[in-house]
Amino acid sequence: GGIDKRVIERFEKEAAEMNKRSFKYAWVLDKLKAERERGITIDIALWKFETTKYYCTVIDAPGHRDFIKNMITGTSQADCAVLIIDSTTGGFEAGISKDGQTREHALLAFTLGVKQMICCCNKMDATTPKYSKARYDEIVKEVSSYLKKVGYNPDKIPFVPISGFEGDNMIERSTNLDWYKGPTL
Template sequence: MDTIQAQRAKGQTVVVGCAHFATEKRRYTILGVPGYRNASNTLIQADIAVLVISARKGEFETGFDRYGQTREHALLARTLGVKKVVIAINKMDDPTVNWSEERYNTIRRDVSGWLTKEGVFPLKDVEWVPISGFDGSNVLDKVTPNVCPWFSGLPLLHMLDSLQLLAGLDTAPLRIPVFDKYKESEKLVILGKVESGVIKSGDTIAISPGGCLFTVFHIENDFGLLAKANPGENVRLIVKDLEQESVWSGAILCHPQNPPITTCDFVAQIKVLGLPLFCAGFH
C-alpha cells in the first residue's frame, strides 16, 4: 500500500490509500489507513481489518501504550462493525527482531490478553501472521524455513482467502447504504456497498426512506462491469431517469417488495475513546 517513496523511507503510512486486486477465490479492495487519530473512517466499508503491528523494538511498545494507535485502531474496527481481524506482525526482518519467535510470541501474548480483557474481539475471530512488508516475506509466498523455521501457518493473502465471511447474507433482503453519487455522461452514478442480498442489472430498486423507484442500468466495480453484485461488494450503480436529488448519502437501496423498517428512534451503545469522563452536560 505504501507506494509513495516518502512513506517507505519513513517506514510508516501517512496517507489513506486504496488499491484493488483479485485472487482465484476473491476480489479485494484494500483501504490503507494511516496510524494517526481520525484517519480510520474508511474502516466502515471493511469486512476484515488487517491490523499491522510493528515488531521493531520500541515501536510496538509505543503503539500498544494505553492510548496508543494499536489499541485505538482495534477498538475503531470493532466499533465500526468489522467482524474479523487479522493481526499482521510486521517488520519481522528488522535487525532488532530478526524473525525472533520469542518477540512474536511476546507481542501475540500481550495483544491477546488485552483483546480478551477489554472484550474487543473474541480470539476465535482473530488470526495471526508474521510478515515483512519491506521484502514481502510471508505476504504472498510463505517465508522460507531457513529464515523462519518456527511458523507453520499460511502467508497473509492465503489466510485472507481462507476466511469464511458473509455466510447466508446472499439470501437476506437487499441492503445497500449509499456512500455518494455523481453525474456522468447524463447518467447518475450511485456508490455503495452491498451489505446483504444480491443486486442484478435490470433490477427495480427502491430508495428508503421515500420509496422512489429506479432501474439499474449497469453495475460496475473497479474490475469492470458486473452482471450481479454479492454481499461485500463495493459497487457503482449506473442509473437512468433518476434525479440526483432523489438519492442521498445514508439512504438505503432495497428491492421494493422488501423494504427496511423505518423508525424515528433506536437504542445504541456508544463507545467513547480517549476521554476519562463522559456524562450528561459534557462539552
C-alpha cells in the same frame, strides 16, 4: 489487479532519489506528495483486485495519530481489518501502551463493526534476534489479551509474522520464519 513491473521500477527510482528506497511499494497507494515526503499514509487509498473466489478492495488507511479521522473513514467501509503491529523493541511497547496506536486501531475497528481481523507482526527482520519466535509469542500473547477485552475472539484471529521490507510471509512462506506454520498474508 496486478501492478506493472515498470511502475514499481519508476517508484523505486523516484524513492531512491528522495533517499527513501524502501518506500517503493508504499507509493503504489500513497499518491500525495506530502505522503511520499513524510513517509506516512495521510489519506485513504483503494486498490481493487479479484481472486478465483472473491472480489476484494484493499483500503489503505493512515496509522498516524494526526490522521485518525481518515483512518476512521477507511475502517468504517471495511469487512476485515489487517492490524499491522510494529514488532521492534520500543515500537511494539509504544503501540500497545495505554494511548498507543495498536490499541486505538483495534478498538476503533471493533467499534466500527469490523468483526474480522488479521494481525501482522511486522518488522520481524528487525527484532532481536532477527525473526525472533520469542518476540512473536510475546506480541501474540499481549495483543490477544487486549483484543479479547475489546470484544474480539483471539482464537479466530490469525497472527502472521511478516517483514514488509524484506517480503517475508507476505505472499510466499519465508524460510526466515520457518518456525511459523500458519498462513501467509
